[in-house]
Amino acid sequence: MNYISQIIKSNRNKKRFLVINILGLSICFSAALLILMFITFELSYDRFHDDERVYRVESRLYEGDILSDNWATTTFGHGSVMSEEIPGIESFVRITTQNNEQVVSNDVNKFFERSYCYTEPSFFEIFNFPMIKGNNKDQLKKPFTVVISESTARKYFGNSDPLGEVLTFRTSKSEQNFEVTGVIADMPLNSHIHFDFLLSYSSIPKSQQDIWYIHGVYTYVKLKSGQDPHNIENAFRSISSKYKTAELKFKDWRVELIPLKDIHLIPQKSYEKEKKGNITAIYILLVMAVALLIIAWMNSFNLTVARSLERSKEFGVRKVFGASRKQILFMGLLESAIINTVAAIIGLGWLEIFFPVVVNWAGYDFGLDSIRQPLFWIIVFSIISVGTLITGFYPSYRLMILKTSDVIKGNLIHTQKGNIIRNSLIVIQFVASFVLISGTIIIIRQVNFMQEETASASKSKILIVKYPSYVNDLQVKIESFKNQLKKDFSIRHVSVSGAVPGIEVANFFGNRPFGSDPSEVKLIQMFAIDKEYLSIYFPELICGRIFSDEYGDELNNVVLNEEAVSMFGFAPKENALGKQLTMEVLNEPLNIVGVVKNFYQQSLAVPYKPIIFFLKERVPFIATPYISIQSEKNLDVNMLENIEKIYMEYFPTSLFSYYFLDDFYNSQYKEDRNFGLIFAGSAILAVFVACMGLWIITLFSTLSRVKEIGIRKVLGASKMTLFILLTKELFFLTIIASCLGIPVSIFLMNSWLSQYAFHTSISFWVYIGTFLLLILIALVTVVNQILITIRLKPMNVLKNE
């Protein structure tokens, strides 16, 4: 029997419902697939190394049982010591991380570069970054050699062979030449590390290569087969006392070994420069993808069941005239399979159209590869199969078990049961819509909150310029430059510092109150500034004063933030003034002269951290890569050009690199805004699909109640009464959905918000607003049909008996 032709004939005159069914399925399908592609990409980080035995060693410092310091890095000395003294380590590699920007140049080109590191020959054993030019072996053994990435080679050398060429690296304090000995392919997007330059570790002065003093490298170990990382961690604990630095002797030095492929998704730590993924967001997105599919399937199920009620007469007749139960069931399933497959094909079409748009807006290509993987098609096929079963089996089964005699007699399936199923499905769809809508509102509120908190009028007038590279008399020239700037324009302040708002300070040093027990040492971020910095950024003074020329040479004075004050236990805060601190690299104590209010040094995802402001000349080896230029009025193109001109006059061998502070802040929240957009998009999608389903269900249910309405009208019901009658159910369903949706939303959104150290609270108005919105949308969807039904003349309705 030709099922397909029977299916086509059966659906020919009701194309509208078929189109809506397929449309809804295809849209949700493509959205879900998009999210799944993104998730697979995020989960795929670092799997190309294909090695279960590689771990990153991360430092965990404990005071007693409390984790006091949690870093992604280790000291320079960890690697070699662990490898020698702990059995089970096959090889290790160190990658330096605290690398400041340098100006890299050859004869022709000059650029600011940040993505470089110093690393060892074992890099190529432990990681899978194949060499495309140069020797496979013995790379990075000789000092002052560098391996560069393919795109970097093209950037500096065009099409000519870079091997043997020299690149010059300049900081504000030094100039070094490196020979290019190899080229590797660009590190792929889904790698947790991205470097354009690998400089040989042997270039670092021997005395610094193994110090235990600075936690400035990523250390990776490759364990021997079958080795349990916990053994290594425990073994380290026992030997660490031999190597702990004097300042931190009173902490318990431990390490944790993190498997390579887990690194990307665990939360960002201090000293980590890479953009991290977010495992919470991944879970939420997964839930969303599944929710979208479930909504689509339920809609389709609803439509199919409603249609099957209408078609029960048709199928009853078919049964009378020879269709067996199997044939009925098969026809229903086949129809469902065709619908799902066509929807999937169209959904892939949507994907094809919208994918470039999404990638463009997300900023990176997360999926092109997926299409070539068999897993992708397995998922597509599974979705089609599950969809077919869910939307096709039950309705077909019901048609199959119809008693032909009932149908012939005209007993339509007036199931109360059917009603319950339909209503539950509407409730579930509304719950999903509720969660998505309220989630969107909450996310938008949080993002706005973060942006408002960190924005301020003054920031729009601040220009950040990168510190120039090494040149004779750099210090003198800088002072001259500052004065020149202030002379020429409406420039109020120029300041040099180790960080600016938005940049993590990150220089951790041991400090303790002068005269206290060495066990009280705490690691605090030390912020190198000049006398003008605090005037520019004027954080509020709690007590005391900021640096000023009036007090002459203030080299031994420091200003603390509130957090630092509480860390040392000075209470009330005023007690901090006049106290002294011992800092680990200085002989003389530091005097506390002021306390400033806590402020957001980084984004609001990061809590307040303790900070000590000190004058940069006191600890000259701490770099000061930033110059802040604050003007009276808004900076325009002219001013920028003039500033650049002056800069290049003073520092002709440097590169003028700048950004506007408020631009930087806006970009900080880009990811969060993106997440909000995803939620908003899904909310719109879910509501759209739910409304489609609601519309069709209402169509069927009002049709089936037409007779009832006619009778009621005859008996005297007013239009208003009828309207309430028909919308009552919808109203209750929305209330139920909202009640169910609130706890789900609270759970999800709280776990999302908790990743931000500073966050808005979820206000109840959000939920009330969402409920009203949902009711409004639902009413708008069905009002038209209901009005038509109410307006029917009873005579027309009751005639047909």
Place this chain on the structure above:
Amino acid sequence: MIKIENVSKYFNTEDIQTKALNEVNLSISKGEFVAIMGPSGCGKSTLLNLLGTLDLPTFGKYYFENKEISTMKEDQLTDFRKGNIGFVFQNFNLINELTVFENIELPLVYLDVKSSIRKQKVNEVLGKLNILHRSNHYPQQLSGGQQQRVAIARAIITDCNLILADEPTGNLDSSNGQEVMELLMQLNMQGKTIVIVTHSNRDANYAHRIIHLFDGKIITEKYNNI
């Protein structure tokens, strides 16, 4: 051809049991034209459904050409019904989504008859019943009388031997109704066994035998002298 022995049919709802048929005994010979009459609710349609294997008796046996039907399962019943029994209903029960042609060919589709042969047979029957010009129309576009003719065409397309008609003229005016009864009589003269359920005395008079049902029991049987 048909033998019903001591057949009873009960319908159960939550609290009430209805005895639709109460120990009915009936035989119908091949080529007979039987009319079943009785007031509303007396069990006529139930009896017809049983004859048509659309339902099974609660007690008793049903023999069709000496085969016992009452113990068959649903799939077997369907197989049996195909090609052996044709139905005509009071409210026509045509499928609105299918054209006249497609409605009529449906039983042949389920008998796995080839498309070309189906086409030939359907056109033949359409011609005989004078509705060839309506072949591509939908049931909603036809008058009541035409719809019933389509239903009859569907009932006879498989050339089956038994035709069951439940109030075939119930929804038709008198001239259309007469036409339908004439058709049925013609079919009977060609050798088909016809059983109709009817309220109308005029319709019943076309039959050889009239059976009266009341409260689920046969109370009279009368032979017509035609």
